[in-house]
Amino acid sequence: MSSDPSAAVQRDASGRLRHLITLEGLSRAEITTLLDLAQSYVRPAGAFPARDRGLAGHTVANLFFEPSTRTRVSFELAAQRLGAEVVNLDMQSSSRVKGETVLDTIYTLQAMHADILVMRDAEPGLPAAIAQLVAPHVAILNAGEAHLSHPTQGLLDALTVRQHKGDFGALRVLIAGDIAHSRVARSAWQAFRTLGVAEMRIAAPKDLLPGKEEFAGASRYTDIDRAIEGVDVVMALRIQRERMGSARIPDEAGYHRTFGITPERLRQAARDALVMHPGPMNRDVEIASIVADGPQSVIQQQVANGVAVRMAVLTTIARNLRGEGSR
Numbered sequence: 480m481s482s483d484p485s486a487a488v489q490r491d492a493s494g495r496l497r498h499l500i501t502l503e504g505l506s507r508a509e510i511t512t513l514l515d516l517a518q519s520y521v522r523p524a525g526a527f528p529a530r531d532r533g534l535a536g537h538t539v540a541n542l543f544f545e546p547s548t549r550t551r552v553s554f555e556l557a558a559q560r561l562g563a564e565v566v567n568l569d570m571q572s573s574s575r576v577k578g579e580t581v582l583d584t585i586y587t588l589q590a591m592h593a594d595i596l597v598m599r600d601a602e603p604g605l606p607a608a609i610a611q612l613v614a615p616h617v618a619i620l621n622a623g624e625a626h627l628s629h630p631t632q633g634l635l636d637a638l639t640v641r642q643h644k645g646d647f648g649a650l651r652v653l654i655a656g657d658i659a660h661s662r663v664a665r666s667a668w669q670a671f672r673t674l675g676v677a678e679m680r681i682a683a684p685k686d687l688l689p690g691k692e693e694f695a696g697a698s699r700y701t702d703i704d705r706a707i708e709g710v711d712v713v714m715a716l717r718i719q720r721e722r723m724g725s726a727r728i729p730d731e732a733g734y735h736r737t738f739g740i741t742p743e744r745l746r747q748a749a750r751d752a753l754v755m756h757p758g759p760m761n762r763d764v765e766i767a768s769i770v771a772d773g774p775q776s777v778i779q780q781q782v783a784n785g786v787a788v789r790m791a792v793l794t795t796i797a798r799n800l801r802g803e804g805s806r
Contacts, residue, residue, distance in 0.1 A: 485607040485628070495799040498610045498619045499792055502630045502669040510673055514638050517791035521784065528556075528786070533794045534563035540593040541567045542584065543622065544600040549758055549782055550622050550631070554597050557789035561797075566593060585609055589617050595796060599623040618796045626660045632757055633666030635788040637674060639781050640712055643753055647674040651749075653706055655682040655740065656716030656765050659689045663757040664716060668694055682706035684738060703738045710748045714755040715740045715766040731764045740766045745775065753777050 486504030491497040502510070520529040539558040543551050551567070558565045566588070581600070588596060595618045598606050603625040610619040623629045644650055652671050658664045658681050671679060681688070682700040700706035707713060718734065735741075745754065754766075754776040762768045771778060798804040 485604075488607045488610050491799065495804050496796060497799055498606075498621075499630050499796060500606050500610060500619065500621045500624075501628045502633050502666050502673070503628075505669075505673065507673050507675065510634070510637065510670060513634055513788070513791050513795060514641060516794065517634070517638050517784070517787040518642075520787040520790045524783075528560055529790070530560045530562075532562040534558060534561035534595075534797050537595055537797055538564040538566065538591075538593040539595045539597060539793070540588045541565070541597045541622075542581075542588075542599070543568075544581075544598075545623065547599055547623065549785060550599065550629075553782075553785040554620075554622060554789050554793075557786050557793055558595075560786075561790055561793055563595070563793070581605065582609065582612060585613060589614055594618065594800065595620065595793065597622050601625050603627050616800060618800055620792065620796065623662055626662050627665060629662040629666045631785070631788055631792055632663050633668075633670040634792070635781055635784045636663075636667045636714070636755060636757070637670040638784045638788055639755065639777050640671075640753065642780070642784075643777065644711060647671065647676045650676045650712060651678040651680065651710045652676050652712040652714070653680040653682060653710040653748075654714045654716065655703060655706060655738070657687045657718050658683045658694075658716065659687045661716050664714075665693070667714065668697065672696070680706050680710065682738075684734075703740075703744060704747065707740075707744055707747050710752060712753045712755065713740060713745065713748055714757075715760075716757070717759065717761055718765055731761070735764050735767070739764060740770050742767060742769055742773075745770055745773075751775070755781060758782070 483501055483503035485500040489496055489498040489500045522529055541551055541554055555565050594616055597620045599622040606619050606621040606624050621628055621630055654664045679697040681694055681697045682703050685701050754770055756766055756778050760771060
């Protein structure tokens with residue numbers, strides 16, 4: 480049983496996913512089914528994007544209380560390509576600025592028949608709390624929750640790795656950088672762990688490592704040169720100064736010198752190692768530009784897969800809201 484209370488909140492009485500708050504508690508079969516559906520929406524570069532009418536009649540509202548480009552736009556495109564009506568709220572000019580609570584904003588949208596609400600917020604626990612208060616026909620999708628969770632990012636990272644590596648069972652995966660403040664790291668770890676990777680490694684300067692109660696079973700490093708040896712996947716994370724307090728890290732040049740993913744460090748990984756980054760990138764800080772744009776990089780493929788994954792999640796949640804999905 481999952482220790483994350485959000486895991487129980489996101490299921491209906493029949494055990495189906497009614498909301499997507501976290502990847503914690505999803506089975507390997509559930510994640511694999513979502514990845515299979517997402518793969519069906521993938522199209523090669525230059526081709527027309529996949530479309531169907533699976534969300535016809537639904538209204539998707541995007542509520543991003545934190546800045547976003549990739550996630551917000553990909554949710555918008557995913558919903559449109561599935562035939563939904565889409566509402567994007569400009570939170571800087573919304574009634575929240577006037578003092579309205581998030582819950583009252585949700586109730587207002589619910590009254591207007593918006594039934595799939597995509598949320599990003601800096602407050603831990605907010606998506607799960609809101610999910611317990613909305614009407615039975617309304618779903619909450621977590622598009623980034625504080626430092627805790629970003630489930631669709633975890634899914635798109637897993638899809639990208641699967642496209643290149645196939646079976647997860649022999650893979651050594653490294654997530655490196657600002658682990659302590661990263662919702663991306665937590666959701667990617669949940670996905671890769673559930674899918675059965677051979678070894679998970681996390682690496683960060685001492686002040687940017689999470690508490691020992693987190694990432695159980697992952698090998699922990701403060702030396703990037705040791706951490707990267709022989710790995711099959713290298714995921715670099717952005718330095719998130721907006722989430723830090725007094726973390727003692729070098730200046731940007733110093734961080735790149737001591738912890739950045741450089742061509743020299745990448746040569747210590749497996750010869751065909753994938754290079755990943757969730758974006759936005761601080762080029763030549765956590766990752767060298769020549770690595771980010773190099774032949775081992777799948778960063779742009781991650782972006783493309785984001786739309787496909789969010790189409791899969793929206794389709795699955797919509798089916799479950801209509802009672803059509805399987806347990």
